[in-house]
Amino acid sequence: MLLGMLGLGIAWLVGLPFRAAAHWWTRRYDQSDLGYLDWIVEDWAILAAEFLSLCLALLIVMGLARWLGERWWLPGAAVFVAIAGLFNFVAPYLDYTSDPLRDKQLLADARRYERELGLSRIPIRVEEVSNDTDQANAYAYGFGPTRRVVFWDTMLQKPFSNGEQRVVLAHELAHHSQRHLPEGLAWFAMFAVPGAWILMRATRRRGGMGAPEAVPLALLVVVVFQLVTTPLANTISRRMEAEADWKALQVTRDPESLERLMVGFSETGLGDPDPPAWAQLLLGTHPSLADRVAMARAWAERRGN
Numbered sequence: 001m002l003l004g005m006l007g008l009g010i011a012w013l014v015g016l017p018f019r020a021a022a023h024w025w026t027r028r029y030d031q032s033d034l035g036y037l038d039w040i041v042e043d044w045a046i047l048a049a050e051f052l053s054l055c056l057a058l059l060i061v062m063g064l065a066r067w068l069g070e071r072w073w074l075p076g077a078a079v080f081v082a083i084a085g086l087f088n089f090v091a092p093y094l095d096y097t098s099d100p101l102r103d104k105q106l107l108a109d110a111r112r113y114e115r116e117l118g119l120s121r122i123p124i125r126v127e128e129v130s131n132d133t134d135q136a137n138a139y140a141y142g143f144g145p146t147r148r149v150v151f152w153d154t155m156l157q158k159p160f161s162n163g164e165q166r167v168v169l170a171h172e173l174a175h176h177s178q179r180h181l182p183e184g185l186a187w188f189a190m191f192a193v194p195g196a197w198i199l200m201r202a203t204r205r206r207g208g209m210g211a212p213e214a215v216p217l218a219l220l221v222v223v224v225f226q227l228v229t230t231p232l233a234n235t236i237s238r239r240m241e242a243e244a245d246w247k248a249l250q251v252t253r254d255p256e257s258l259e260r261l262m263v264g265f266s267e268t269g270l271g272d273p274d275p276p277a278w279a280q281l282l283l284g285t286h287p288s289l290a291d292r293v294a295m296a297r298a299w300a301e302r303r304g305n
């Protein structure tokens, strides 16, 4: 575990100047009002959380490897998928930063969309971020009975209109109706199983995952595996996001608002509406703003026919 933390600590230190430059950049362009002291505290908190999860992961993998030898990889992958599933399930219970949405009109829209999407009642909540940023966002998370939709309070303010807020609401509810979260977990399993096998094979010559000597190599293998699979994971994510947009168009029947929403996002988040293909492949978890506008127009055209 000490070796693991040392490896992670070095990686964190190497990344520090880049994260500091990125934070300077977001402050310079008004994307964040977070002071440097708060930012460092937050960065430390993230590192501490990473230390803890790394220790837990090493405990599981090394424990299983010493117990089962080289056959640890399949039960090992299963344990990680189970942990990811459990975390997704309980995460909404650990949230103490959001409050229930009070906007009666938007709540009524939520109930209507839930009926159209075949969903039971999903709690809609609001998270206050406007003190730290002008960026707007919303997200869906949780499984089954813990499903939720959370709006950043910036999403409920100018420049976003009621129509645009409804599109966001429908998009997030669609993530639940299309079961994107369980599907994401299934995809995680599809990556975790071969990933664990590769880890087992790669660490063989260092004595396998039961030996501490294998830990630094294991960290490298995990990082490289994540890097190599990122374009594929982003492609899957973009497909789900596009589906949620399409569903949102079907229930709101309001392509104009979806289009204006994307323009609003480019204004508040300063996103490049049409980024180069390599950037979209490596970083694009959502379709580009231009692609999303194109879909809204395609939907409008199809309805017109």
Ligand SMILES: [Zn+2]
Residues within 6 Å of the ligand: 171, 172, 175, 241, 244
């Ligand atoms: Zn989405």
